[in-house]
Amino acid sequence: MKRKILWVLVAVLLVGGLIAYLKSRPEPADTRYSGAYVLHDGLFVFVAPREGRALRFRTMAGESGALWPTGANRFEGGKGWAERGPAYNTFTFEMDASGKPVALVWEQTGLEPRRASIVKLPEQMATFQSGELTLHGKLVMPATPCPCPSVVVVHGSESYSAVEHYAEPYIYAANGFATLVYDKRGTGKSTGKYSQNFRVLAGDVLAAVNWLRDQPGIDANRVHLAGFSQGGWIAPLAAARDANIKSVLIGYGPMVPVTGEDRWGYVYALHEKGFGDEAVAQADQINDVISDIFDLGANRWNELAAMLDESRDEPWFAAVKGSDSLLGMVADSRMPLWMARTYLWWKHGRDNPPFIDRLYDPVPTLAALNSPSYWILGGADSSMPTEWTIEQLEKLQKRGKPIDYLVYPDADHGILRFETGKDGSRTIIGYEPDYFRRQIDWLKRTDL
Template sequence: MKRVITVALALVVSVLFSVTAPPLARASERGPGPVPAPPGLTSAEVSFQGFGGLTLHGSVLAPAKARGPVPGVVLVTGSGAGVPREHLRTEAVEFARRGLAVLIYDKRSKGYSNLRRSYSELADDALGAVGALRARPGVDPAKVGLWGLSEGGWVAPLAASRSANVAFVIVVGGNAMPPIRQQVWNETSGLRRAGVSGSLVDRAKPGLARLGADAGLFAEAFFDAQGVLERVRQPLLGVWGGRDLQTPPEDNPRLFAQALRRGGNAHYTFRFFPGADHAAHMTADGGETRGEALAPGYADFVVSWVRDATGGRLPAAPAAFTSPIGADQDYPSKEVSPSPWWASGWMQLAAFVLFVVAFTGYPLTALVRRLRGRSVRPVSRWARLASGAGITAVLGLFVYMLYLMAAGRWPDPGPVLGGRPLPWLVLQALAVATVAATVATGVAARTAWRSPAATVATGERVRIGLLVVAGVVFVPWALYWGLLVP
């Protein structure tokens, strides 16, 4: 049954989530190849086994002249299938220049797509990389930890919670909230910066994310980040850029602290770098594009923290959490709960089918009758408006949401009037017209059918009745999506 709803709902919303098919299974995955060693560093190729026996490949950058075994760190990248190791070359080089052995590897694409991904599998990949780095000559195996960026901020703590071989955890632009909450914040804050407020961001965006999760198109939507952090026993460093526009930089530290404290772990440190973006790179436009250079002092701080954390000088967080200094979060994030039963994927699909059948069936029936030369006087002219406005509002909602998602991370919602984009105002006007026309149609039909002289065919009663039922169901549906809410 779950497969049925997944396939059915995918026909409606898969385009909205840019669905791509996963690649063919392979026993080994290799990216562009080795990362050359800059002066003063060495570069060595490594291979290791990830989840399911998949062979992954990477490069280890390390100081060319080190005095004794050095601490090591495995870098876990953010979202995307098959992200090449080169993506984290800047971080790897800067950390290695300061005395760490750094492993960067090509991310898997097998089993990873917009439709399917598993943080558990990615965590096993990361643990395979930890094992490979621990086995390298010149690396102190007791001082190897994990660094995770963005999506890696969910993966690295999960891996650490499974293995005592992980000495520490660093998250950059990480989240202690479910992915669905982070994603909705990311999308709605972009619209808010464009001047949008009201039901489009408060109802429609969260509703679409929940629908995607119901349809199986939002993998790991409700991943239990808090539960994972409660099981992390290693010291943890959280790093956020003050102009992180993808992850809420003020909300997450408090959530990290709460979860770690519940698990009995007070060995954590949070640091903010003003003017830096999601990846702690400097940004020249307020966080919208990623710069090449790391934030000043970031690499020094990370390496110093690692040396302390692995040298017996564990960080000690204050007993009371204090608000972050240096973060600049424009809008708060909000919890996004799973769909209630009455708004579940099944109910959304049923409502959509009803709207298509009823709203399009009314004019199509009239057209067929006309072509057959059987003209029937309509019970009410309002029925035409209910039919036309209803189907336009339903299809228009999904078309507009598709446009917003296809427009990229920072969409142009169109002209904004009083906090509402013009296309959204048009959809809301159509929704109001649908409700008003449905009421008028129902009243007219009731009056006409009660007349002693009325001779209404059964087919016409079914046609009007179905239209009115669709109009009635349209009311809670439109309220849920925000079309009837300011």
């Protein structure tokens, strides 16, 4: 009897675990509607998955929004970038007999409905090798005659599938550039272990470039790279290894080591809450110890514990809790340091190559790069230190390096416009109006 009860309990636990897994598993992205559409006035509208069955749209004029399914081929979303309601945008897709979209009707509160026809951009799913790994990609070709210039999109830090979610292939292809996007290792349908090691990922970029150059209709001498956020570390590193890269476009990427970006997380939080240089200096002292432990393997755990105990009642300490930084995580964590030490060793202590090189300095890489680069930055970026990046870019400009940059003073990370609430929170309302056009214009100038 006891054995039967035991087996019943085991079965219940297994079934319960399976149900929990199925409920927590991300819903597959709905890619049926992905593509470029064009309105009667020539404005492009780009559609790609947001998450699960939800979609996100973008226009060349910077307008953007999220959409959720409300009926057969019908989606609605609120006015902001992530609000579900009240409904402001409604997209109804017209499908052909095979279930593929041919057009969409865009209804927007206060405006007459507008119809946009699908732009026929040939797509090719692909796989290619990077060492022992197989990477999964998608090549989107322009509707114009080729051979064509091309862009390889360099994945950011996200762990989701770029092939399914990125809209950039349609943005660039609709404007004349063949575009390859691929799932970084350990994401989507690509094999391997997810990593943020820039040198390793730069090798994957070059594998993508080499595959692309061999494809029909591609001008092998006109391959550009476009890297966003973390891709801003990786794309220049890849281009520095390949003298034939035509140009490098960087969106909201950093020109500081990861440690500098990490420091910006708590510096930004302190400044936003009214603290000055003295508070930053106190936070820096603890952060230096954390960095020695995390980046150099130094045994300063007892020193860290003492510093944390001394600082917990300081007003600035509460301000850094939860900030986008290691210090913010440590300050906000209830995990005992001995447990954090064990977790750190288990999580990254055995990685070879390292999961991430936080001490990698991107300045020497860009200094050695002869391909032109264009940096598009947000002056109100809460994730990346724009001011520190500009300092480095201007130093290299004075040395004659082919570098341009553009700053949108009021844009956050992603070159996103926002409205600030009374509590200081930001509500995203779309991209800067000419952000996509600026990318295309610069790529075309450097492609000559």
